[in-house]
Each structure stands twice: as C-alpha cells, then as structure tokens.
Amino acid sequence: MIETIGLYVFDPYPHPNGYVCYRAESPIVIDGQLNDPAWKHAPWSNDFVDIEGDRRPKPRFRTRVKILWDSKHLYIAAELQEPHVWATLKKHDSVIFHDNDFEVFIDPDGDNHQYYEYEINAFATDWDLRLVKPYRDGGPALNEWEITGIKKAVHVNGTINNPKDTDKGWTVEIAMPWKPLAEFANRPAPPKHGDQWRINFSRVEWIVDIIDGKYRKVQGRPEDNWVWSPQGAIDMHRPERWGYLQFSEKPPGTDAFQKDKTHNDRVALMNVYYAQKAFFQQRDRWADSLAELGLDLAEITLRKTEQGWTAASARSGLAISQDSRLFSQ
Secondary structure, three states: OOEEEOOEEEOOOOOOOEEEEEEOOOOOOOOOOOOOHHHHOOOOOOOOEEOOOOOOOOOOOOEEEEEEEOOOEEEEEEEEEOOOOOOOOOOOOOOHHHOOEEEEEEEOOOOOOOEEEEEEOOOOOEEEEEEOOOHHHOOOEEOOOOOOOOEEEEEEEOOOOOOOOOOOEEEEEEEEEHHHHHOOOOOOOOOOOOOEEEEEEEEEEOOEEEEOOEEEEOOOOOOEEEEOOOOOOOOOOOHHHOEEEEEEOOOOOOOOOOOOOOHHHHHHHHHHHHHHHHHHHHHOOOOOOHHHHOOOOOOEEEEEOOOOEEEEEOOOOEEEEOOOOEEEO
16 A cells, blocks of 8 residues: 655555575586576576566566575576577677666665676676666766676577577576675675675566567567566666575575565655655755655654755664665664
C-alpha cells in the first residue's frame, strides 16, 4: 500500500532480495561454460523480474545468476535465455547497454555512494565504471576506473548474429579480484563470514527485427530491463533498492540469509530524502521539519546543515544527507 502524505507519496518498499554466497570449494576456470564442480553446489538465484516489479509483465526470457567467492575473487555466473543472440560492440568501455547485455552493480558498504557498475555483451565486450554518487545527486560516472585483473568469458549456446537459426541463449562467467573492489569498499575485502554487501544484476533486452539478414532494433521501442531485485522504477541507480549478498564460510546450502535489521529505518530515511527533493523542486528550499514535508515518522529527526540537511533515526543510529548518502552517526 502506498499512502499519500502531503506533497510526497510515501513508498514503504519491501526488503530487497538476499543471496547467500558460499566459498568456492574448488578452482573455477573462467570460460563461460559454468561446468566447474564448484558451480554445482552454488544455488541459482530467483528468476529476474521487470525492473519496476509486479506492476509490469514477467520477462519473456529467463535470467538467473549464481555467485561464489574465495580469497582472491568474487565469482559471478549468469544464464540468459535468448532465441536470437546478437551483439555489435567490440571496444572496451563502450556503452554496452546499447546491445543486449548483462550488468552487475555493487555497493560494498551500502551507503549509496562509491559504487561499481559492470556491463558485458555476448561478444564479452565489457564496460566497468565507478559512480561517486548516483546520477540523481550529480554523479559523476568515472569511466577511467578499472576492475584491474578481471577475468570474464561468454559462451553462446547457438550462433551469434545469425538470424537463420534459433539459439538457446548465452552464459557469462566473471571473476572480480578483491583488490580493485576494496579500493572504495570501506570494509574488508575479501569479506568476513556474515558480511553483507549490496548488489544487483540487470539485463537489457531490445526488441529486434530481421532486415536484410541482420538484426535491427525496432525503432521507437524502448528496451526491456529485467533485474534480480526490483527497483520500483526504470532506474538501476537507486542503490537503496539493490539486493544483499551475504558471504558465508559454511558448507553450501547450510546457511540462512539474515534480513537487514535496519531496513525499516533505511526506508524511512530514503523517503525523507525523496520528500525533500520534491519539496525543493516546488519551493526552491529545503523543508525545516518533517511536519512541513507532511511526514509522520516518530523515530526520525531532521536538522539543517551548512550543506543542506540530515535526517537520523534514533532507533538504529543511521542517518542520511541531502545527497542520499547513508551513514552511521
């Protein structure tokens, strides 16, 4: 249920998805085929859904992921059903989502800032970048940042760029070294047992025609965006809606995901943030109080700062600033 409060529509969004990431029990060869023994013991995620969630139809093709880790790498495997595998981009750091692609988003400390994005197409052409903060707060996106030492491969179950046949899909295999991920993680990397990082996965899928023996995007048709944990809007750059990756040292299949106890406070603080943005757009100033925003949140206090404002929860000690950064007081 969404309740209208003052100038803003309060969104009590549910807890994002969670995945228990176990240690790889044996070496993984990055060849895109997902046939290493270690992968057999890693659980598949739930199938991807539309980026907006249940308000939109289910995806036409199945997408799911598996994740493992060890002392050297974070391993990600993805399976994408696709009757017509195609790609065009072959230059590193191209805007990969102009093709059909698979995407990874990682915010190690869950503060909405300093997070990583990785995209790859069926040619295994990739794009890695770092966001200082979300685009909604001015970014910027740093294309020069690199996941140095990354290993990646794609296996096509069919033929790429051949409209004459029907394919089954493509699989992606990625090994991300901990060293570049640790650079802005603000927490141990490799992680400790029980640590949780924020992560999400996206798949961009374009509608295509076959013209003169080649795949062509249908003009005027927007892309589909299918994700692991729904964003509630067509915007992957809402890190507060990403899922949770829980690292485990236990044998595969024996650990349980633990929901974030601060979730309700995170929801409340993010709603203050969006309410303040709406208020500022209409009044050209920040609200002085929650009452002025029309929000009744007994556990939250709001105060002005030189930069703008902060809101804080007395219950968890979490706070948020005007640029959506979440932090502990």
